[in-house]
Amino acid sequence: MAAGGRADAQYVNAKTSVWWDIENCSEPTGCDPHAIAQNISSALARMNYCGPVSISAYGDTHGINSAAQQALSSTGVSLNHVPAGVKDASDKKILVDMLFWAVDNPAPANYLLISGDRDFSNALHQLRMRRYNILLAQPKTASAPLVAAAKSVWFWTSLLAGGRPLVEGELQQPGSKMKEPVDSCSEKPHVANQNSPSTARGNRRGEMAGGGGADAQYVNAKTSVWWDIENCAVPKGCDPHAIAQNISSALAAMKYCGPVSISAYGDTQGINSAAQQALSSTGVSLNHVPAGSFSKMAGGGGADTQYVNAKTSVWWDIENCAVPSDCDPHAIAQNISSALARMNYCGPVSISAYGDTNGINSAAQQALSSTGVTLNHVPPGIKDASDKKILVDMLFWAVDNPALPQITC
Structure with missing residues (x-):
């Protein structure tokens, strides 16, 4: 070092x-x-x-x-x-x-x-x-x-x-007493500060300064990574702890040096719990999507002027507030948006649900996902894992969306 x-x-x-x-x-x-x-x-x-x-x-x-x-x-x-x-x-x-x-x-x-x-x-x-x-x-x-x-x-x-x-x-x-993560889908050990040009965080930004790769206007811009895990699954033998680091290193090697976010989408039930925990702990957002698409909502009536057209992020703890047995899951997103609109919160709405999605039946999952609710699967077995995941994502949302947006829990 x-x-x-x-x-x-x-x-x-x-x-x-x-x-x-x-x-x-x-x-x-x-x-x-x-x-x-x-x-x-x-x-x-x-x-x-x-x-x-x-x-x-x-x-x-x-x-x-x-x-x-x-x-x-x-x-x-x-x-x-x-x-x-x-x-x-x-x-x-x-x-x-x-x-x-x-x-x-x-x-x-x-x-x-x-x-x-x-x-x-x-x-x-x-x-x-x-x-x-x-x-x-x-x-x-x-x-x-x-x-x-x-x-x-x-x-x-x-x-x-x-x-x-x-x-x-x-x-x-x-x-x-530390087991090292793996630097790629090979068995090469990864250390975060090693001197390898392609992986060393300590070297990469200096090496990027000269030129090549990204155009100047994109060098420090945000990069959002959208991973379809059904079409591009985690390969056998690949250490899931290293995936986020290696994606960031590959981008940095091409001079994309701005903030990176990684979101994975698909049926998370097809990923074993150890791999889920490894991905989640290294910054990959696991979005459980049985099927569906996203939508944005708007409406009218009540909020202070400065908040009328601001973004609203909805953070749903499904372990503490489960879908009631007599509730139509197709109507949840619409009803949340309607309730906000009645109070004149008319800006874009995003709804993210967190918890062990294995506890939601497949029909309800499909209904939620198809109506714009992002299902973030949090593997069971770690105390308060959902709470901490919500907390981290909420606060990073605040980093990326300066006031005056509003947060709904």
């Missing part, structure tokens, strides 16, 4: 926001809390990240003694107390604040996450595809998709000491 780990030119003077999950990466015994902020800043500066740094810590601060709290607070660390007792409360709070930071701080900018929790992997991959530079400090173990999103990776203890990030070989050491 010696060369590839240093900041690319566009990120050298950019802001760096540090997000510290103190439940997964606590302050080690014997560590001087007065030195933590300075050492993190020093570690970043050694890798040529020279812009302003902000550090926010999240968790139950009652577990930190008062002297340490005062030391952290007095050296610029923002302590965000998240009461104990609510499952994944810290993760959700970090996700919300991270993504609102993106709303207020357009790319290029740097994120340094201090955690090993896979719950953050989807958000980090989507941020990376939107041209944010991702850095990671991990405990002894970390989720492979989380590591794959990062340009540079530190061990938490090394970052605390102001040290350098891991080099490629160290990421493969048994002590890191």
Whole structure:
């Protein structure tokens, strides 16, 4: 990581926001809390990240003694107390604040996450595809998709000491306990910051600067990827963890360097649960579509003038608000749009439903999909996975659709 780990030119003077999950990466015994902020800043500066740094810590601060709290607070660390007792409360709070930071701080900018929790992997991959530079400090173990999103990776203890990030070989050491994702449909190991010209995030933007590939007007434009998984399925032997990264790398190799979003469409029941989780955790939006098309709605009556023609995004948690047994699923989208129109919300409407679509019978799925409802299949088995997916997608929608649109839950 010696060369590839240093900041690319566009990120050298950019802001760096540090997000510290103190439940997964606590302050080690014997560590001087007065030195933590300075050492993190020093570690970043050694890798040529020279812009302003902000550090926010999240968790139950009652577990930190008062002297340490005062030391952290007095050296610029923002302590965000998240009461104990609510499952994944810290993760959700970090996700919300991270993504609102993106709303207020357009790319290029740097994120340094201090955690090993896979719950953050989807958000980090989507941020990376939107041209944010991702850095990671991990405990002894970390989720492979989380590591794959990062340009540079530190061990938490090394970052605390102001040290350098891991080099490629160290990421493969048994002590890191990380299984590497695969860089392509071959069995070649992928490390997010390796020096391969076609895959290294650290090199690709510099290599793109000279010319070739995209016309100048499209170099930094958004790229939306629309994947028909029924016609182009995941090949056997292909590591689904690597698909999003490889698509982004292929685009970057042709000088398409702007934000990337990837949406996959088809019958997700034909994809095994492990592959679904791998795709979802690396930023691919899985849209379960048994059949159908999309529609946009409009109407009239009630909203404030500034919101009358603004977009409305509808976010439907089907695990908490299921389709009632006596409800005609063909009428749901129309009725939602009609209710909005009666209040004079006349702009374009999009409706996205989230949850385990295997729990909806095929006739209802077809009815919803054919009337414009996007079915986002969230594989079962991970606690609060739907909530976190909705949260991330809602906030990225806010990034891509500046106010004054309205969000309906």
